[in-house]
Amino acid sequence: MSSEVKGDVKDERTVEKPRPPREGGDRAQYGVCVFLALLGTAVIVDALGIDHITSGTDPVGPRAVPLILGALLLLMAVLYAVDVARGGRGEPEAGEDVDLSSGSDWRTVLLLIAVFLANALLIERLGWVISGSLLFWGTAFALGNRHCIRNLLIAVTLSLTTFYAFAIGLGVNLPAGVLQGIL
Numbered sequence: 001m002s003s004e005v006k007g008d009v010k011d012e013r014t015v016e017k018p019r020p021p022r023e024g025g026d027r028a029q030y031g032v033c034v035f036l037a038l039l040g041t042a043v044i045v046d047a048l049g050i051d052h053i054t055s056g057t058d059p060v061g062p063r064a065v066p067l068i069l070g071a072l073l074l075l076m077a078v079l080y081a082v083d084v085a086r087g088g089r090g091e092p093e094a095g096e097d098v099d100l101s102s103g104s105d106w107r108t109v110l111l112l113i114a115v116f117l118a119n120a121l122l123i124e125r126l127g128w129v130i131s132g133s134l135l136f137w138g139t140a141f142a143l144g145n146r147h148c149i150r151n152l153l154i155a156v157t158l159s160l161t162t163f164y165a166f167a168i169g170l171g172v173n174l175p176a177g178v179l180q181g182i183l
Contacts, residue, residue: 026089033081040073111142127177132159 047066115138136155
C-alpha cells in the first residue's frame with residue numbers, strides 16, 4: 001500500500017523563502033556595527049595605555065592580545081556593515097519550542113532583574129551563601145519552576161558548593177556575611 005507522489009514535491013520545512021529586498025540594509029544592524037567598532041576602539045585605546053614590557057619568558061608583552069582583539073573587533077564591524085549593506089540579515093529562530101509570534105515576557109524579565117539586584121545589594125551584608133541561595137532560588141522561581149522547597153535545597157547546595165569551591169579550589173574568599181565564623 002504505497003502511493004507514489006509524482007512531480008516536484010518539497011517538504012515545507014526545506015522550502016526557502018525569498019528574502020525581501022532591502023535598500024541599504026537594516027538600520028538596527030548598523031547599531032550593532034557601531035557598537036562593535038566602539039568596543040574595538042576602546043580596547044585598542046586601553047591596550048595602548050599598557051606599558052610595553054617584555055622579558056625573556058614573555059617576548060611579546062601584555063599589549064599584543066588586546067591589540068589583536070581590538071583589531072579583530074574593528075574588522076568584524078566593517079565586514080558586518082558591508083554584509084548588512086548588501087542585504088544580508090540573520091535567519092529567524094527556527095526552534096520548535098519557541099513561539100515567534102508571542103511577545104516578550106516582561107514579568108519574567110523584571111523578576112530576574114529584581115533577583116540579580118537583590119543579590120548585588122545583599123551579598124556583602126548577608127554573604128554569598130545566603131544571597132547566592134536567594135539568587136538561585138529566585139531565578140528558578142522567575143523562570144517558572146514552582147517546586148519551592150526542592151529549589152531551596154538545590155539553591156543552598158549550589159551556593160555552599162560554589163562558596164567552598166572558590167575558597168578551597170581557587171583561594172578566593174567570597175563574603176561570608178552573617179555566617180562569618182560558621183562557615
